[in-house]
Amino acid sequence: MSAQAQMRAGQGASAQAEGKAASKANPIVSALHQMAVSVLSEQLREMFEKADDILFDSAEKARASDEQRLYLDTMRIVRVQRNKIVQAFQEALQAALAGIGEDEAENAAGRLDDMSQWSLEDGDVLEERIAVNNMQAKASSLYAHELVELQRRIARLAEMTGAGLSPESMSPQRIIHAFQNSMRDLPVDFPIKLVIYKLFDRVVVGRLSEVFVGANQLLAVHGIEPSLDAPTPARPESRRAPRGLPQDSGVPSWAGKLDRATMGAFGAPATGGAGMSAMGAGAVPGGLAARQAGHLAPVGGAGTYTDSMLAQDVAQILGSYEHGRRPQAPAWLPPENVALVARMFDAYYRDPRLPDNLKPVLARLQLPMLKAAVADPRFFHDPNHAARRTLNDLFEMLLQFGSAEAAPSPQMVGELQGLIDAMVQAFNLDPATLRESARPEGVDERTAEAFLREQEEMQQKKNRARVERVRRIVAHEIRRRIGERPLPSGVLRLMLSGFGPLLCLDYIRSGVNGASWTETMRLVDRVLDSLRPDAGRHAEERAAEEAELVAAISRRLAAIGFSEERLKEVLSGLLQAYLELVEAGAGRTGAPAADTVDEAATAAAPLPPEKELQGLLSILLVPGSWFTLWEPVAQTKHWVRVKGYYPVQNTVMFGHYMEERFLQLRATALATALVDGSAAPIDPSPELQSAIARIGELSFERVVDPVVWTTVEGRPGQ
Template identity: 30%
Template sequence: MHNDGKVVPINKARATPSPLARLPVVLLQVRDKAAQQLQQGLQELFDNADDTLFEMADKARSTVDHHIFFEAMRDLRLKRKNFERVFMERLFAAFAGLGDTGRGELQLVPVVSYDATPSSSHDALEKAVALEAMLGRVRHRDGLALSQLTARLSAVLGNALDERENPLGPALLCEFFLQAGRSLGVEIRVKLIMLKLFEKYVLSDADQLYAEANQLLVATGVLPELKTVPSRRAGGRAARERSREDALPSADQPLDENGQQAFAALQALLKPVRGSVAPTLEASAEPQPIATRDLLRLLSHLQQYVPTPDAEDDFDLCNQLEQLLTRVSVKSGKSRVVEEADEDVINLIALLFEFILNDPTVPDAFKALIARLQIPMLKVAVLDKSLFSHAGHPARRLLNEIAAMAMGCNLCDDYPRDPLYLRIEQVVQRLLNEFVEDPAIFAQLLAEFSAFAADECRRSELLEQHTRDAEEGRVRTEEARQRVAEVLNRRLLGKVLPLAVVQFLQQAWSQVLLLASLKHGEESVQWQSALRTMDELIWSVGLQEDTEAGRRLLEHLPGLLKALRDGLTSAAFDPFSTREFFVRLQAMHVQPADGVDELIEVREPLVFSERPLDPALDLAPNDPDLLKVHQLRVGAWVMFQQDGVVTQRCKLAAIMAPANAYVFVSRTGLKVLEKSVGQLALAFKQGALQVLDDSPLFERALDAVVSKLRQLNHGK
């Protein structure tokens, strides 16, 4: 069986021959061709779902809605691969079912839910209406092509096939999509958004799906007499791709031409490295400098042969340029060399890129991209020496922007699909294709990339704030739980009380206290009332009948019971779940001496959450690695490593008191790690944690190169 690399065959468990083995080859071809298009449509759907949900979160009027859409974004990112896998499994299973003889009676397509549990009737109705409308639009638009495909499939199979049994029909495609989404923990609004996206990015291209399937069948002689239905290519994916092409803004900026003095200072340091770019000719041949314009033409020639990022061979610019000079020298019979100033620029750019490509701040995948910028950066430096002296130079700023955005990337095997990687690759390719001698293109690309970067940063900042808010809420809840535990322990430890009362206070009333603390604070009337009710309950079950207080208990019972019920209602407790306790409590009050409930002495303190001991407790206050942790600032980028392999690049988003938990987020603003002070200190000691320098890359590279050149000039 032919397997497409992007789809997953299923149903391998049967011992009998696979139904696919009984399918004609042309149906396998139809399936594989359709699977490729559907896979592309799903990928496009998920690529755009993130943007759509982000916009919904950005426009949300309430914190609850804001949280719902952000959580949906996170859920989709985590479950995307499984979603696509299940969809393709369902598609393959449907095709496999075509090979079964005696398929039985037609089963109508069920309106399944995203959830494992049934949704409310209102939600189900809303979803059913949306589905029916989607199916109606596809049938109205592509009904003829679909009916022709169904007829041709029936002819191949030798059995009459209903449209609803067609694996490529909109009904089954919707069912595959809904079944694949069952694991998503999202609410009805998000489900409806996903259905709309499915229609936009998958069902909208159904005409192409049916046209290509029909063409494959016609090519093998299946019902060729049916009139071909033309595909609508004015819309669909092609139109969407055209609409994404960004218009190039006019952002030409004048370059500063007063960089000669600073470059002259650099030239004095570059003397020890001169002589590396020269042709290998007879010593007697008198050198003849090549003009700067001719050098630019040679560089433009080399620029067209810069290898792709995945090329295995390294591109040595100096070596390649030397070979070109040698060929020119042999052809002219003269020893052609680069002028001294131009050679200094070549050497300086080479040293800068040597630093950049060894800098841990830049992820390896992006280093391969940035390395391709060496010739364009060299050409602009030859044209304009202010590149080395002015931080605002467009080419310099573009390189810095690219490096800054790439710094936080954790790229996996499918990194070529990462939107940031694709955008940087686009910038690099445009420079290689379009930059000849007009440096204005750097200002243009800088404006475009800066706008892209600003949008990405705004998105990540919103998500990061959402993460901080969630963490602060979690910490507040943990603190409140701990205070509730302390309150209960003070009242219960060492006392002999009915077991039912102890369990009620620890399991139910603790939640009433927790809610009062979180919503109203511990100075509130609600908190004090909950404490008073708890104290009265403990007092009531400890009285003896023959005491004056015991005899007056019945007068207080109605008020106590009402306070207990009101408190449980405020915490949304189901009254049926506490009915048994109130029955037993009544028995305790009516016959306190009869031992109607087991008595226990409370010896074990109640603990809601127990934090593990922090390794920092074993470190001296002046431990250098502990001091490094305390010097970490919010916003700092770090890199965690294990066995010398980078495992995570992330940013410190918050330091949560009182436990001093350090919360780290990814480039998108989602939480990825939480570490204690001690864990971070040990990571520093083991060399597994490195703080990344987020200062501008070009400036750091230039400082490092100048320092290195000074050492060479002083013989160190």
């Protein structure tokens, strides 16, 4: 072994030792690292499983025999070396997450930007660095929102624990650099190594969101919210003004960050623009312009100022910004306002969770939102502005459609299309009238930065609604498992504060049918069974089973970051219940302990229908969720959002999708409407469809409430 290889081996051993020390000091960090290593290792194995198909397909498409031989040679090398690469990657990843070699990675990236060093580099080394740098830039751009939230959560964790934990500890740079390190000692020619990098980029880098979203959700389960004081990462170079073009002093700093990387998602082939900034090349995308003309142009007004003319003005404004120039815009159309709306949509299109086939749906609202922003200066100042709030909610809904495992039903797609049509109609203004009446001032730098920051924070909060729903699902499933049996308060604490977070992560990873969820629920059942007095069992046998059960629970909770102190806290109630059972069994003639459950009370009585209904409705009625509600008297369909659900009062409050008016119904009336199909959630999530199906099986009083809208003050509204 060479001296350099020995040095790397020594660094790997040192990294493992330091990683173990860090894990022992901070179990949440250990859980984060374990999750990242597990997910990425599995992705790497999937990469190797798919490698034969990908490489064989590439070989068939290759035009030259040398290129064909390269792919086939890579296929053979991958088959032989896959286990070695996976093991080396796991070791390098542990070291990277622990911060070992951090300075080396950063210095390497810095040298790549220094053109004076290029002539001194070996050609293969330089090409490898370019490939690695491109992967890092791609990942940083694709997962910008998840990364900002994760960095702020890690910063908050560091503040809470006092650990010297860097916000960049789970950055794409460290993950990709770990893979680069795992390839160093691979005895292959560089062209083969480069093909393997391309495989890694295609299969693993394209799925890094699983790591970052999982890390955010794990930290959220532990109650660690983002720290707003944490620094945000630098944006990739592709999002800055083009090099070589002087920046006009009149161009705001944020206006030069319109992202042309979103181009090509849809639209005319000439420009392929996905968002408003895609029109910056100076021509209106034909496909997008046609959609806008078909959906947005006002009736009548031939020969006046039209949506197509407005789109051309927008294209000229964004084209000037793209080239670092101050736009020459009409007096009634402030270019800063146009650029801010473009940045808003660019952020939506960049989100990797939004599929390409849903971007045209969002695009239909581009011009209506721009008109709303020009007509009402409050658009940029008020996060709760009707147009802005509605657009953000629609974006969240599209993410749910994009993340659904199964394709949404045609009825649900129709509901979404109807909602889009209603939004377009509500916010679409006559451009000719707007040009005559609008005299807004351009947005100042401070307002623009605040607007962009609010939009960024809004997108970071999207995972929180899902986490809240998962928590409600878990709470209901635990409640169903317990049924009506009374439990000691300490055991309830274990169920809610111990099994609750564990089941949340199980659900996020694999759902209610996954092996991890099933294993945890088996532990829940074992705990409930262990609380039943059993006179036929020996004390020694029972004690051994209880000890084994406590150890199994401890292992599962420690694996998700529970510290020793917290483990003692959540398990103390179960241990106390076991002691009280022993005391009650030894002194049957005396009164049992007050907090002990007798044999009759431990029977698994199911939840009564009213409590089962409350739990299922709590899963459906998460604040902000969208529903359709059919009003038979007026023959009208309403799109409403949940404002609040109040189980004790049997009440649910909805808000109109854009106006400040509200609708109050009895929860049982909504349940009736869900069962008969006159109400439905606009969400393809399988857990919601399952909850509605279970509601239909319950025996509860079917009731119907009239649709009566009220104002904020409670007065009757339209």
